[in-house]
Amino acid sequence: MRGSLAVGKAGDGVDAVAYVAGREALDWLRAVDPLAGHVIDLGDFRAGLEEALVLYRMGGAPRLILSGAGGEDEWLGHAERLRVAVAAAVRQARRLKQVKRLGIVVEKGLLEKAAEEGSGEAWALEQALVAADMANYAYSLHGRGERPHVLAEIRLEPGNEKALEQARAVAEGVRLARDLANAPANIMGPDGLEQEARELARRLGLGIRVLHRGELESLGMGGILAVGEGSDSEPRLIILEYHGGGKKVAVIGKAVAFDAGGLDLKPPQAMLEMKYDKSGGAAAMGIVAAAARLRLPVDLVALIPAVENMPSGRAYKPLDVIRMYNGTTVEIGNTDAEGRLIMADALAYAAERYKPDIMIDLATLTGAAVVALGNHAAALMSNNEELASKLERAAWRAGEPAWRLPTWPVYEKQLESKTADTSNVGGRWAGAITAAKFLEKFVDGRPWAHLDIAGVAWVQDKGPWKPYYPGGATGWGVRTVVELLRSL
Template structure:
C-alpha cells in the first residue's frame, strides 16, 4: 500500500491501476480540489478510466461514487463516451464486449436506475447524431437521411413529414432548390413534430443545415477541403438527435425540427456566382459565392418554420463558416441572437451540458456588409467578420423578429483530433443542450 501511495497523486486526472492476474484489482482516480470539480471534469476522468480498463481488457468493475446526482450522471456519460466508435467500414472490426459496471453509492437504488435510464437515452441520441454525421455521402444523401429520420423518430412518437422536389416547388422553397438542383440525388424537406404539451402555446423550433455533401458548387472547394464534407449536415444530425432524445424522454413540451436536405454539386444546371435567386419570403438573394450555400438553404427553412409553422422560438444549427473555425477553433460554438433573454436561458442549458458556446457581437455595421447592389441581400459579407455576417444573413428570414439563436458548429461538430471525452470525428454537439433547454 505504501508503494501505491508513492505512485498515485490525487491531482485531477491522475490514474493509478493495480491489476494483478489473480488478486484484487484496483484503480485510483485523482479528482483534485473538490471546490474546482465540475460535471464536465467528471465526464472526462471517467472517460479516461473506461478507456484504460477497456485497453486492459477489464470489462467488469465496481465504481465508488459520491451521492451527488449530477456527478453520477456525468460519470456515467463519460463511461458511455468511451464505448463509441464508427468502424462499420472496417472489415476486421471487433465487437467490444459488453461492459458490466456495478455502482456503489449512497443514493437509493430506485433513484440510481432513474439516472441510468436518462443517461442511456441521452447517449443513444448523441450516438444517433454521431452516426449520421460520420456516415459517408455515398450512403447518406437527402432521400436516405429523410428515410432514417422517419424510421428512427416515428418509433418514439415524432410525426415526420417528407416533401420531395415537386412538393418543395409547390411550397415555394426556391432558394433551397437552387442549391440542390445540380445533384442527381434530389432534395428532401423534412419536418419533424413532437407536440406533447397542449396546455402551452410555446413551440420551440430547431432548424438544422442539411447539406449532405458540399463540393462548393462552381466556387469549387480544393480536394482536401472536400474530404470531410459528409459532415456538412451536422446541424441536421443535431436536430434529429435532439428531437429523438426529447421524444424518448417524453418531455412535456412542443418542438418542431426542420431540415432542408440537399447536395451542393456541379453540373450544367448548377446555380452560379452572379445569379439572383428568389426565396420563400419574397426577398431576392445575390449569389456571390456558391460555397456559401448553407445560409441559402436556411433562408427558406427559417422563413418556412417561423412563418408557416407558427413557432414561438427558433434555433438554427449549421456548419456554416470557416470563419468560425478560425475564430474559435474546434472548441467553442459561435452564436448570435436577436433576444438576449432567450440566449441566456440557452447558455445555461449549454453550460450544464458541458457544450461550450461563445456569443458574438451584433451590429448594423455587420448587417450593411450583406447589402447587395442588385438584390435585397447577398450571400456573403466578405472575408472579415464572416461568422457574424453569415448569421445576420439568416436573420433577414426570421419572420416577425421572433426570438432566434444562430449556432455555427463548423468547428465543433466534427473534430480533427480528440478533445476531452470526444474522439475524432462527429461529436453530436448540442443534442444535450437542446434537451436541457426544453426539459
C-alpha cells in the same frame, strides 16, 4: 457497436473497477484500496484531470483503474470534471482489450459538487453515465479485420433508476447524432437521412413530413432547391414533430450530406471532412429523439433541410439571384456559402407555419467561427437576450461551451447587394457574424438563437480534446439543447 449502461454495485462480476476522484479526495482513494494508497504515497498518481492509472491485484476485480478529476480550481466546473474523469476511466478500460465489463465508483464529494451545478444528484449521475457512454462510442464499417473494442457494460455506483433512464435517453440522442454525422455520403445522403428520420418516427411515435422537389417548388423554397440542383440526389426538407405540450420550440439543423463547394469548388484536402457538414441536421434529429424519450413537456419540431452541394451543368452559379421562401431575393456571392441558403428557407417556413415561441438552429456554417474560437466552443448569436442567456447557461451545464458574438445592425451593411435584397456573403471579415445576420432576415422577428458548430462538430487537428470524444463526430449540441428544453 454499443454497450449497455447500468447502475448498482460496481465490483460485482466486472473485469475492472474504476475509482473516480479529484485531488481533494486522495485520502478517500487511499481508504478505498491499500494498493491505491501505496501508489498515491509513492507519488505515481496525483488525481490530475484525465490522469488514469491501471493497477493489478489479487481478489475482487483483477484490474483497478484510478481516474483523476483534477482540483477544485479547474476552470471548466465540477460537472465537467466529473464527466471528463469518468470518460477517462472508460477510455483506459477500452485500451485493455480483455475488459468487457467495467464498474465505476464516483467519490461522494465530487458528485455533490457536480449536483450543485445542475438540478441535483440524479442529474449529476446522469452526466456521469452519458459521459461514460460517449467515451464507449465507436463508429465502424469494418467488414474484415479487427473492429474497435467497446465495453459490453458500464455500471455506475452510486446510481438510481431515474438517472439511468434519463441517461439512456440522452445518450441515445447523442449516439444517433454521431452515427448520422460519421456516416459517409454514399450511405447517408439526403435519401439516407430521410430513411433514418422515418425509422425514428416509427420507433418513437413522432410525426413526420418530408417535402420533396414538387412541394419545394410550389412553396418557393429557392434556397434548398438551388443548393441541391447540382447533385443527382434530390434535395428535401425533413420535418419531425414531437408533441409533449408546453412551449413551442423549433430546432433547425443544417444537413449538407456532402459539401464539395458547388462551382466555387473546395480544394481536395478540404473535402475530406465534408461528410460532417450534416452535423447540424444530425444533432436536430438527436435532440428530438432525446426529447421524446425523456417525455419533455414541450411541443418540438425539427426541420432538417437535406441536400448535397455538388458541381455540375445544373449547379447554381456565382451571381445568380434566387428567391427564397419568404420572398427575399438573394445574390449568390459564393456557392460554398450554401448552408445559410438552405437554413434560411427552413427558418422562414418554421416561423410562418409553426409560429414557435423559440427557434434554435445548429449548423457547421463558417470557417470564421473556427478562426475566432478554435475547436473548443461553438459561436452563439441571437436576437433575444433572454434566450441567449439561457442557451449559454445550458451549454455550460452540458459541457458544450458556447461563446456569444455580437449581432449589431451595422454588420448587415456587409450583405448589401446592388441587384438583390441581399447577398449570401458579407466578405472575409466577421464571417460568422454576417452569416448569422443573413439567417436573422428569415426568422420573422421571433426569439431565435444560432449555434455555429463548425469548430466543434467533429474532432479536428486542434480538438476538441476530451476523453469522451475518441474521434470523428461529437454530437455537439444535443446535450445543450436538451438542457435548454428542460429549463423551459
